[in-house]
Amino acid sequence: MMSENNTTLRVANVSKHYGEFTAVNDLSFDVKAGRVFGFLGPNGAGKTTTIRMIVGITAPDEGTVELFGERISNETQNRIGYLPEERGLYKKMKVQDQLRYFAALKNVSQKEADRRIDFWLDRMKLSEWKTKKTTDLSKGMSQKIQFISTVLHNPDLLILDEPFSGLDPINVEFLIEVVAELKAQHKTIIFSTHLMETAERLCDDIILINKSRKVIGGTLREVKGSFSKNLIALRCIGGSAVLEDESLVAKIITHADVMEIELAANADAQVLLKRLIENGASISRFEQIEPSLNDIFIEKIAGNQ
């Protein structure tokens, strides 16, 4: 386990109410430094409300939010880069001027800002758009500019709320690459999405919330492990005697190319593999099947509606 001072963000027993409506209910989780944290949940689960409390736009009614070991303040705000889901740019302003303004609001000097603007525009292949107005940009370009405004002040914590919506696949891959680079620089990244495939690819840790409450959380491995139904995909010739052993195999579903084997309770996949080999079976595929994040999401959320 990581040591305590490696915690970038600690959300402890946080609740937020709007009149009768409870948007976030007793939510707790930690985000470790240098990891990609998936903040998952359906629309209206309370994701945006939680993020707003983390970035200091609103304050929790109950509970505490600690960033870098301290309460939210203007200082901590300067260390966060926040890309909201609903985002925009000034329409009639030049790209460079907007970026300078957003950098100045994060306490970056203009000289330093100009240096980083040039770097990032080059990195995003948008250098020739530096003095163009927002109205001249395509949607994808605007989104990249918004991404630049999020990382311009070199934040230690990045919060990306649905960063890929509206991007074409090439730009999605490109942005994923950039996020990976930032992770390599030991930045912490909170990544909110309902695209489970992307989350599965990128995230080290996840939390799933629904109806203002935490449903499940932990490392991706732990979460998947806890959902494992002991399913094995098997393709082999021979070994039918082993497969008939009811102390090992509970159920077999035969597909065209592969058999799906549900292990009996307390049975071990390694024992099954060993027995098959001893039995002289020729094995071309033996794989423990994990449920996808998508499956978990659907089961957890749909089961709870």
Next chain:
Amino acid sequence: MRKFLAVVKHEYKKIVLKWSFILGTLLFPIIAAGFAVVPAIIFSIKGEPTRIAVVDQSGKLSARLKENLSAERMSAKVQQAAKDSLKNFDASQQERLNKSAEQLGASFVFTDYDFADKPLEQIRRELGEKITAKELDAYLIIPDYLDAADAKYEFRSRKAGDFGGERNLKDALNQAVRSERLAGANISEEQLKDLSRNVDFDSKSLDEKGDEKDTDGVFIASFIIGLMIYITLAIYGQMILAAVVEEKETRIAEILFSSARPFELMMGKLTGVGLAGLTQLGIWITSALVLVGFGMAQMSAAGMNISIPNISPLMVILFFVYFLLGFFIYASIFALIGSMVTTVQEGGQFSFPPIMLLLVGFYFSFAVIRDPNSSLSFWVSIAPFFAPITMPVRILAETPPLWQIGLSIFINAAAIAGLIWLASRVYRVGMLMYGKRATIPEVWKWIRQS
């Protein structure tokens, strides 16, 4: 503080570097200069003298007519007309046109023409030919008997549009005929002048110290000051509204609020836009002072003695102070409205109440000009919302005691504190509410909750 300054700089540059601002700021003095200087220059250019032949069949008028149209008489008339036009602030278009025509003056050169014993038909033909040949510009035929029932004074001119010249000639002719009639009645011109002389109506108001002030100048200057504040407050209020709505509409507010405190952002916005307004007014006022100075120099050069209201540096400072008071009062109202609505159009509908308040203040300034020391003037120049327009007008018309100015500034500053308190509460919640316009009960809840 650094973030606040960043917002101020951003808002200021956003307005001041726009073409509309640069154009508006420069155009106003140029247009004003156009109104003030160009006519003076044009009027000072005399047209070509009109060559005229006078056919005086009666033989009694031409000498008097020539005298009435002499250069000295004309220039005396021009000066009188210029004075009248300044006093006559609300004269009708027609009157103004005539006045300008009189200022224009006109000069005539009399051409000799021997008409003895020629029939009228021949005279007309011969003179007509001279005009066609451009040897002559106009002719005037005076009948045999001046007061005969069918007596006609024929004036024919090549310069159809020269209404100034025509008018001057007509006046001079009428005067000559009148003199002739009076002479017939045995009254001399001097006697008549003596009898019909106007009284010298010297209208000046006395200020607190008993010093005389010129009322005409005060009226014009007060009106201009009131109008200027009213217009700038309305324009800059709308700018605040548009800027707030843009940040809400484009969802930039979400990013801004994650970077700086809402209060800092709102105050930065108000300050930046306010400074832009101050810049524009500063340029306007400086150019106005220069223009007035130029106009004064021109007039005194022309021998006219017109006093403008005495504007002290303190008045100019107070003027800017009241602009700022008004700006923060109305800007915070517009910021509040901007954070309630979802689109600029919707904001336009909701900006009706503050615009009405401004307009009422502007109308009150007329009451203040008429009687700066009435109790109505006292109250409206102290009341919040109205004082930013009415107090500068009152100061100019009749500077009230200092304690009243102090009280007025204090009350309006307190109103600003209250309004900013309200607006910042609505702003921090409203800016993050998307989709629908907030209702008044909702806004009231935000104010109480936060």
